[in-house]
Every structure is written in C-alpha cells, then in structure tokens.
Amino acid sequence: MSLELRAPHNERLSLELPVEAARLGTPxxxxxxxxxxxxxxxxxxIVQLVENKRTFDTLAQLSNHVPVTAQVYEDLWRRRSIGLLSGENFSLEEEKKLMLDWTEPKGGEKILDVGCSTAFYARSLQDYEPGAQTVALDLSLPMLQKAREKAVEEExxxxxxxxxxxxxxxxxxxxDLVAMGGTLNEVSNTAQVLTEIRRVLRPNGRFFIMYLLKSSHWLGRVAQESSSLGGLHFWTYEESKNLFKGAGFTIDRVETKGIVAFALLG
Incomplete structure (x- = not known):
C-alpha cells in the first residue's frame, strides 16, 4: 500500500509515496x-523531505550526521547503552521485548518510529508484525542509510x-502506534515535537517512548550538566509527566531503570 504524506512546504498538499519505496531489497x-x-x-x-540544508541545531544533533557515528551507533553503543546508563543488566533484546509486549502491534496498523537513528524500533516492530505499515523517520541521512542497510540484511x-x-x-x-527511543533528549523543541506526535497519532493510538531522566547522583548531575552544553535535555519524572500531559497525552504505563525511563502514552 502506498503512503500518503503531507508536503512539508504546504500543509494543504499531499504526496503519494509508492509502496516500492518500502521494498528495501530493491533500490x-x-x-x-x-x-x-x-x-x-x-x-x-530514502525520501528526502528536508528543505533546509542545515539539519542540526546542536552538537548532539551534529554528531548524528557524522557517517562514522551511524556505522557504530547500534552495534557499539545502543546495544550497551541501557545497561551503562541504568547500572542494571538490561540488554537491547530485553528492551525490544518490553516494547513489543507494551505496544502489541497488529496487522493493518500504521506505525511511526520518530528520530529512528538506525531504525531499531521500526525494524523490530515490522519484523514482529509484517502486516503493519511502518515508517522510520530521522533528520540524519547517514543514520537512515545505515537503517536501510540493516533492514535489507534482516529482510x-x-x-x-x-x-x-x-x-x-x-x-x-x-x-496507530508511534515509537521513539532516546531522541526526545536531543531535540531542540521538546514541546513542539510531542505536540506533533500527538497530532499524527490517532485518538486511541499508543506512543511508546524511552528517554533519560535527571540523575539523582551528584556525579551523574555533573555529567548531565556538561552534556546540556551540547544540546541534551533531562527532566525529573514529574517534569516529564507534565511535558507529556501538556502535549495532550495520558500516561498508561511507566518503568524506570536508573535514569532510563520507558513510558506508554495514549
């Protein structure tokens, strides 16, 4: 099935993306x-819908546009990140299982992975439910190129x-379902991004998000304050709850592991 897009330069105009673009095994x-x-x-x-040639505002965002970052991101960092950040033994496969258990993707649903990086969430959701239609979206072209490579390998x-x-x-x-893994801490306008996600999500849709909280340990706070200079943002749980509610979400489920939070919103 083709995918209808809203033209980025004029919200009244539509674009029709043919299904062949999703068949990644064929360029x-x-x-x-x-x-x-x-x-x-x-x-x-890869559909290029960015009109502004500069696709980053902060150093944290800039790093995602470096090709070598995309090459090593998932295998060297993402697979270890939750365990390192939380101080708990929690693998990427366990994160995947948690996401799938919470979101329960179904055939015929439309799914969006926002700020997908190498599209780990999108690939996992589509592999679990091949009858869904899944979109992976990111600002970084190198990340999307690596996402394509991995998706082709996994068919x-x-x-x-x-x-x-x-x-x-x-x-x-x-x-019907939107997922986001870690990207919220990097975006320039958190409230605007959450409001956009709520807009494109159907009234009874689900939003699964993994994000980082403010550290309660002094050493962690020092590290996060340094990271904030590069454009990263952190919140207490109460602050994040207010952000979600302010964008129109309800909070259905939350689990934390150290500074790592998983939430299912509706």
Missing amino acids: FNGSLCAEDGRLFSIDRN VDLFLLQADARQLPFFSDTF
Missing part, C-alpha cells in the same frame, strides 16, 4: 511531485523518510 530512486510542482527526491529508497520492508520531527510530514490522525 528505488526517483522523486515525488507535489501539486504545485515542488519535487522531493528519493535516493535508494524487513520500511518506508524511510529524512524529515524534521518538529514538522512531521503527515496529516493528523495517521498512525
């Missing part, structure tokens, strides 16, 4: 044309979009 190149003639390129299945089909989470290229009430 797909071309362009999407809006009704006003604006073209958006598709390069090896998982996804739509890959280079786009800004602050202005999601979808019409309202598009998705």
Whole structure:
C-alpha cells in the first residue's frame, strides 16, 4: 500500500509515496511531485523531505550526521547503552521485548518510529508484525542509510523518510502506534515535537517512548550538566509527566531503570 504524506512546504498538499519505496531489497530512486510542482527526491529508497540544508541545531544533533557515528551507533553503543546508563543488566533484546509486549502491534496498523537513528524500533516492530505499515523517520541521512542497510540484511520492508520531527510530514490522525527511543533528549523543541506526535497519532493510538531522566547522583548531575552544553535535555519524572500531559497525552504505563525511563502514552 502506498503512503500518503503531507508536503512539508504546504500543509494543504499531499504526496503519494509508492509502496516500492518500502521494498528495501530493491533500490528505488526517483522523486515525488507535489501539486504545485515542488519535487522531493528519493535516493535508494530514502525520501528526502528536508528543505533546509542545515539539519542540526546542536552538537548532539551534529554528531548524528557524522557517517562514522551511524556505522557504530547500534552495534557499539545502543546495544550497551541501557545497561551503562541504568547500572542494571538490561540488554537491547530485553528492551525490544518490553516494547513489543507494551505496544502489541497488529496487522493493518500504521506505525511511526520518530528520530529512528538506525531504525531499531521500526525494524523490530515490522519484523514482529509484517502486516503493519511502518515508517522510520530521522533528520540524519547517514543514520537512515545505515537503517536501510540493516533492514535489507534482516529482510524487513520500511518506508524511510529524512524529515524534521518538529514538522512531521503527515496529516493528523495517521498512525496507530508511534515509537521513539532516546531522541526526545536531543531535540531542540521538546514541546513542539510531542505536540506533533500527538497530532499524527490517532485518538486511541499508543506512543511508546524511552528517554533519560535527571540523575539523582551528584556525579551523574555533573555529567548531565556538561552534556546540556551540547544540546541534551533531562527532566525529573514529574517534569516529564507534565511535558507529556501538556502535549495532550495520558500516561498508561511507566518503568524506570536508573535514569532510563520507558513510558506508554495514549
């Protein structure tokens, strides 16, 4: 099934992305044309919807655009990150199981992974439920290129979009399930991103998010204060709860492991 997009330059215009773009085993190149003639390129299945050539605001975001970061991110960092940050023995496979148990993806659903990096969440969800239609979205082209590589290896089909989470290229009430792993701590306008996610999520949809809390340990606070200079943000649990509620979400389930929080919102 094709995917309908909202043109990033004009919210009244739509773009129709052919299903062939999601069949990552076959390179797909071309362009999407809006009704006003604006073209958006598709390069090896990745739809490029970013009009501003500068796609980062902070050092933390800049690091995601370095090709070597994309190459090592999942295998060297992401697989160990929860255990290192939480101080607990918690593997990436356990995180995957928790996400799937909480979200229960179903056939026919539309799923979005926002700030996907190498699309670990998107790949896991689509592999679990091949009858779903899953979209992986990130600002970083190198991350999306690595996501494509991994999805091809795993024989998982996804739509890959280079786009800004602050202005999601979808019409309202598009998705049944949205997932986000760690990206909320890096975005420039947290409230705007959450409001956009709530907009594109259907009224009874689910939003699964993993994010980092403020540390209660003095050494952790020092490290986080240093990280904040590079553009990272951290919140207490109460602060994060207020952020979610302010964007229109209800909090259905929460689990914390040290400074790592998992939440299921509706």
